[in-house]
Amino acid sequence: MNQTHHFQSVSPLGKQYWSSTIGKSPPSVDYEAVIGSEDAVLEWLENVHRYGFCLVNGVPVDPKLTEELIRRIAFIRETHYGGFWEFSPDLAHGDTAYTNMALKAHTDTTYFTDPCGLQIFHLLSHTEGSGGESLLVDGFRAASILQEKHPEDFEILMRTRVPTHAVGDALYKYTVIGEGYPIITTRGGEPSMIRYNNDDRSVIKHMAPEDVAPWYVYRALASWDRVLSSPDSEYWFQLQPGTVVVIDNHRVLHGRAEFTGKRRLCGAYVGKDDYLARLYALRDRAVAKEGESSVWDPTL
Template structure:
């Protein structure tokens, strides 16, 4: 990327004006100094800062700015220090914009029942970086993906987590069984159908990824379903913006006390937005809902109306993708976005799945490293 004019420094030296492409962009002197890329400011090996703000002068100004070979060279005062910034790096990190933050980030695409589940073979994922990168990118974009070609064995789902990160152990253990039990501690262990939901909303933070792998599935019924919680939230916002704001603006309460020695509670909104308004997560699980006491009396009826409508949208078959796992198949969901469910199944035959949790930071880190190889 080439700048198209000479960079300009404001009269007081605190702001840099730079033309990047077709638009003029401004950077504060203190921002540039804090984010300098030189070896005295950042470790050349790991990129971590070697300074704190307390190491910088109280007032930082610029006295020189020039372009050379695709880089901007800036001199900071009172240090008399000159640092170089690649123009591409500046373009990627510009913050001088009046546009509101998008509701969805650029790598997220909402979907409905027309969605074809992304899928990849486990051996290919383990041996081919391109396959693994594309599969991980699908999870980032759509919030779920399938895995085929597994050996249906106990603990085999850990091979999926090993592709990108680590198992997150909970009170359910490193893995949990999903099959019919007598006197179950959780409704997931019965043959009942389950409404689409996110897992463990009573934790803070919630496990951000869930893996479910099939070892046996000869029972009648029991198809898996997934619903895009972001798409459901967007549909609610289009139909009822005020209701969307109520669900995003007040916390829901969730609780789980179904096992001895366990009493989990959380207080978070069903639709969670970042401070700048980007959709961040969905928490929806009727089985784990606790009495909501944080909505004002005069807003409670409208809050419930929005809650009911979101529930109806989630139950709409137009929103769901369904599939029946065969032994040796698995799927992974972003538990902050995608709701999962299952149809009811009969007592005839066997249905045995194993599940575990992991965290999205490992997945996104592995994906970023793979994408950097191609840059």
């Protein structure tokens, strides 16, 4: 698929769409800076807001310090995986993340009514094996391409509610309430949320007869998959100990290559509201330092 300037542009919502070429200069900040400076935290979160992800370099390979770093953003969100988690591919949870299998590009917690906002990963070690390269895809750019190249399929993925579930844990069986949610949500004509994990898709039994054929022959889903898996869309990189990646789970899809050996990772989820509240507070602080008026409406 040919790259165009349109898909690299800044959207009206302030999002910078990106392709695989972002690997030449991915957004990043320095660990020591964000630990010691609120201005650096603002730069960090502005990167996440603009690009949907940001790397933090120079992080000590220590779960406690990784957790401290995450709490520089906001509160950690508790889920059935725990709060701050550390894991290996041991099937401690009935989830493909706890295996060494390849994972295609997806977003997490599609089976929540409120999917987790940010996802944070830190690879602590990888020994006795190889592989496991990380994958990121800009879901907003992918949705924009689908809208331009295959508008009917784009409309199907905006209109069709997809039930999702997670039933791998004995204590918790998750399923979205009612008929599910669309894969693509828009606001003001721009993509505003991607909710997609093919492994979480549940039984579709609520659709009108006229919608069944295009969905079940996977026309729209196949078009979506082709855009996501295009070499132009996929940013592959080898995550190393000492580098943390923060991902906007409402926008950027992530995945990984199959691997051998033993891997240990740690990380956490942060709620979207909490992350944005921190970003807005830091923006207000920066404006106040410059002697300008608050970004908030004076009636507040």
